[in-house]
Amino acid sequence: GDSVTQMEGPVTLSEEAFLTINCTYTATGYPSLFWYVQYPGEGLQLLLKATKADDKGSNKGFEATYRKETTSFHLEKGSVQVSDSAVYFCALMSNAGKSTFGDGTTLTVKP
Amino acid sequence: GAGVSQSPSNKVTEKGKDVELRCDPISGHTALYWYRQSLGQGLEFLIYFQGNSAPDKSGLPSDRFSAERTGGSVSTLTIQRTQQEDSAVYLCASSLAPGHPYNEQFFGPGTRLTVL
Numbered sequence: 643g644d645s646v647t648q649m650e651g652p653v654t655l656s657e658e659a660f661l662t663i664n665c666t667y668t669a670t671g672y673p674s675l676f677w678y679v680q681y682p683g684e685g686l687q688l689l690l691k692a693t694k695a696d697d698k699g700s701n702k703g704f705e706a707t708y709r710k711e712t713t714s715f716h717l718e719k720g721s722v723q724v725s726d727s728a729v730y731f732c733a734l735m736s737n738a739g740k741s742t743f744g745d746g747t748t749l750t751v752k753p
Numbered sequence: 754g755a756g757v758s759q760s761p762s763n764k765v766t767e768k769g770k771d772v773e774l775r776c777d778p779i780s781g782h783t784a785l786y787w788y789r790q791s792l793g794q795g796l797e798f799l800i801y802f803q804g805n806s807a808p809d810k811s812g813l814p815s816d817r818f819s820a821e822r823t824g825g826s827v828s829t830l831t832i833q834r835t836q837q838e839d840s841a842v843y844l845c846a847s848s849l850a851p852g853h854p855y856n857e858q859f860f861g862p863g864t865r866l867t868v869l
Contacts, residue, residue: 676857685860686860735856
């Protein structure tokens with residue numbers, strides 16, 4: 643079946659540091675890929691998405707590129723802020739509608 | 754409202770009782786998903802609906818769990834004879850049809866279930 647494996651946390655960075663959270667997947671066909679974020683005390687919300695190979699999703703300074711050859715969708719940000727502290731989830735959705743999430747990575751950014 | 758709503762927001766019950774959780778998806782969203790999020794854990798997929806049909810029930814933990822959706826809209830998740838290990842936040846999400854270019858899921862605020 644489909645699966646998503648993401649970098650284990652927690653991750654602690656200083657403000658303005660570079661962030662990478664790795665995500666790899668296994669799936670049949672051509673799934674859509676997503677990063678969702680859950681800020682403290684808030685619900686899950688979409689951060690960015692990519693629907694086909696080589697697409698780059700971007701939002702709020704975060705980027706991720708759909709790499710079919712390496713089955714990866716790594717999340718990056720060049721300069722993190724304290725307000726980026728949250729739990730980040732990598733997810734895929736198959737063409738049949740089945741959704742699979744990773745276990746989540748907790749990011750803490752210190753001033 | 755424009756978002757996914759869930760009720761109740763909190764539910765405390767005694768072991769062995771049945772509970773029913775409700776989800777109102779965004780109008781026009783044909784797909785609806787139920788997840789469970791235990792403390793400090795990721796999202797555990799339970800079931801999803803396309804319209805009123807559930808193509809994939811593989812995530813339901815046991816036969817005590819069931820879900821239905823009527824009219825392609827509201828869904829209820831029922832847990833019978835609750836156990837303490839059922840304590841978690843139950844999340845509902847909805848999306849446009851699979852394969853649609855804008856098929857991201859919109860999540861509700863969740864129902865926090867505590868089984869004493």
